[in-house]
Amino acid sequence: MEQEQLGRRNMLARTSLALGGLVTLGSLQGCGSDSSTSSTTPTPITPTVADFPYDKHIAANYQLDPALVQEAAYHAYYSGGCCHGSFSALISHLSATVGAPFNLLPIGFGKFGAGGIDSYGSICGSLLGAELVINMIASDTTARKNMIWELMRWYETYAFPVYVPATVDPAESTTLSFTGGTPTMTPVAPGAHLCHASVSKWCLANAVSAGSGDKKARCARLTADVAGKAVALINAYLAASPRAYGTIGVADPNAKCDGCHTAASAVNPSVASDMTCVTCHPIAGLPAAHPTVTP
Amino acid sequence: MEQEQLGRRNMLARTSLALGGLVTLGSLQGCGSDSSTSSTTPTPITPTVADFPYDKHIAANYQLDPALVQEAAYHAYYSGGCCHGSFSALISHLSATVGAPFNLLPIGFGKFGAGGIDSYGSICGSLLGAELVINMIASDTTARKNMIWELMRWYETYAFPVYVPATVDPAESTTLSFTGGTPTMTPVAPGAHLCHASVSKWCLANAVSAGSGDKKARCARLTADVAGKAVALINAYLAASPRAYGTIGVADPNAKCDGCHTAASAVNPSVASDMTCVTCHPIAGLPAAHPTVTP
Numbered sequence: 187m188e189q190e191q192l193g194r195r196n197m198l199a200r201t202s203l204a205l206g207g208l209v210t211l212g213s214l215q216g217c218g219s220d221s222s223t224s225s226t227t228p229t230p231i232t233p234t235v236a237d238f239p240y241d242k243h244i245a246a247n248y249q250l251d252p253a254l255v256q257e258a259a260y261h262a263y264y265s266g267g268c269c270h271g272s273f274s275a276l277i278s279h280l281s282a283t284v285g286a287p288f289n290l291l292p293i294g295f296g297k298f299g300a301g302g303i304d305s306y307g308s309i310c311g312s313l314l315g316a317e318l319v320i321n322m323i324a325s326d327t328t329a330r331k332n333m334i335w336e337l338m339r340w341y342e343t344y345a346f347p348v349y350v351p352a353t354v355d356p357a358e359s360t361t362l363s364f365t366g367g368t369p370t371m372t373p374v375a376p377g378a379h380l381c382h383a384s385v386s387k388w389c390l391a392n393a394v395s396a397g398s399g400d401k402k403a404r405c406a407r408l409t410a411d412v413a414g415k416a417v418a419l420i421n422a423y424l425a426a427s428p429r430a431y432g433t434i435g436v437a438d439p440n441a442k443c444d445g446c447h448t449a450a451s452a453v454n455p456s457v458a459s460d461m462t463c464v465t466c467h468p469i470a471g472l473p474a475a476h477p478t479v480t481p
Numbered sequence: 482m483e484q485e486q487l488g489r490r491n492m493l494a495r496t497s498l499a500l501g502g503l504v505t506l507g508s509l510q511g512c513g514s515d516s517s518t519s520s521t522t523p524t525p526i527t528p529t530v531a532d533f534p535y536d537k538h539i540a541a542n543y544q545l546d547p548a549l550v551q552e553a554a555y556h557a558y559y560s561g562g563c564c565h566g567s568f569s570a571l572i573s574h575l576s577a578t579v580g581a582p583f584n585l586l587p588i589g590f591g592k593f594g595a596g597g598i599d600s601y602g603s604i605c606g607s608l609l610g611a612e613l614v615i616n617m618i619a620s621d622t623t624a625r626k627n628m629i630w631e632l633m634r635w636y637e638t639y640a641f642p643v644y645v646p647a648t649v650d651p652a653e654s655t656t657l658s659f660t661g662g663t664p665t666m667t668p669v670a671p672g673a674h675l676c677h678a679s680v681s682k683w684c685l686a687n688a689v690s691a692g693s694g695d696k697k698a699r700c701a702r703l704t705a706d707v708a709g710k711a712v713a714l715i716n717a718y719l720a721a722s723p724r725a726y727g728t729i730g731v732a733d734p735n736a737k738c739d740g741c742h743t744a745a746s747a748v749n750p751s752v753a754s755d756m757t758c759v760t761c762h763p764i765a766g767l768p769a770a771h772p773t774v775t776p
Contacts, residue, residue: 295533459602
């Protein structure tokens with residue numbers, strides 16, 4: 187059934203993979219006795235990595251399989267971190283089911299994103315990995331922004347982790363029970379999309395360290411949760427005709443703030459951000475005269 | 482002189498560009514009467530995008546030209562934002578001087594990163610664009626982390642903007658003077674690597690809005706500053722033999738915090754982050770009993 191969703195070009199791309207790895211349709215077209223091109227003007231390889239964004243290379247009615255991506259993302263966390271988890275799981279699945287240009291990309295590209303980009307504590311790597319792939323796919327820039335915003339807002343308020351792996355990874359070692367036993371792991375909504383805040387808050391609530399096996403088990407499952415949300419967003423985008431993602435499914439957390447702190451205001455401090463404001467700027471910490479309800 | 486730094490493979494890659502755009506050395510090698518491969522087992526294209534990281538494709542003694550990259554980054558800001566500015570300037574320069582695989586990449590890939598990833602206010606896009614390229618180049622993962630950490634720490638404390646373009650972009654429109662006239666633009670150190678904090682703080686200090694032409698002129702110049710710092714880091718990495726980047730050139734801003742809030746501690750809240758702590762957690766805001774000097 188999966189193959190029925192794929193066009194001829196994608197089937198050829200899969201055939202080229204079967205012929206021995208990283209070989210593209212362009213190579214098959216450009217070489218051999220039936221080639222119509224000369225040796226001095228080879229045919230550009232199609233689909234190319236540069237032929238971006240890539241939704242044009244994805245057949246109508248194609249959908250990613252969330253269960254396969256989530257389980258792969260969970261395990262890939264243990265071989266390269268959170269960004270590698272979501273990035274490699276999505277790209278591997280797209281490589282196997284769509285083919286080029288996804289099978290021409292470096293599968294390990296996301297390893298740098300672990301721990302909020304090489305452990306700096308910036309954007310959660312599982313988000314960054316997923317967003318790199320959303321950026322690859324969505325040619326509609328409004329849809330791309332809406333998908334990314336929904337993913338970030340959802341992340342801020344979702345009590346992680348939820349995903350239960352089909353097979354627990356051999357590298358996993360925990361003191362908490364992630365499946366309802368005791369001592370029980372407590373899921374926590376991060377309140378922010380940053381690795382630093384997300385990890386520190388969960389560790390504090392669970393009285394474990396950021397270097398613990400429990401933290402790793404949490405982040406591996408969180409990576410699967412984020413990859414699953416990304417699949418849902420991408421599938422919704424691909425299923426729309428014409429392809430689009432029109433409405434962000436999580437309410438604006440900053441409705442009370444944005445009315446005064448607009449991007450056009452130079453009087454009230456001007457803010458250009460959709461990150462949840464009150465996590466880092468709690469109402470209780472604002473000056474006494476600061477309005478708490480308006481607009 | 483620039484050509485003297487390039488190996489044969491890179492010269493061939495440049496030749497292939499001259500033959501009509503996106504054509505790779507692999508295509509030239511794999512096709513034609515002198516090919517030793519059969520039509521059913523084409524030679525993999527080399528260097529490929531998947532053959533990552535890419536420092537192996539960069540000739541010894543190669544160095545990027547900071548002035549060219551900075552001016553390109555400044556102007557590219559106006560055609561696609563901060564992440565596009567740094568990413569496209571670096572990739573375009575590497576494409577023109579190194580060739581494959583850089584000339585096989587989508588030049589517009591960084592546009593999604595504008596405004597802290599599609600205006601969400603996350604990591605400054607000029608940083609993200611530069612870090613995507615550092616990740617492409619540095620095969621030494623310790624060096625990659627050190628370069629990224631230095632870039633982020635430097636960003637937090639650098640009074641932006643400094644860069645003065647050779648030619649002011651036609652899209653630029655300001656009310657402040659960026660060249661010493663009046664009213665004078667005030668450079669500001671962001672204190673954080675996030676777009677939201679960086680932009681908001683600068684706008685507040687300069688009494689302009691985040692939607693103003695002044696803000697855009699600031700961010701365009703900041704993009705050039707960041708691209709220039711990235712060039713310095715990459716050039717230092719490439720010049721080392723063996724290639725390495727061993728020491729972060731900006732002091733750890735969290736030395737007072739890290740001794741207690743270790744990644745191994747479950748008693749003191751455990752923190753896994755190198756972001757500057759006191760920007761968001763000022764000492765004055767901590768509980769009265771909190772140590773301010775130790776360890």
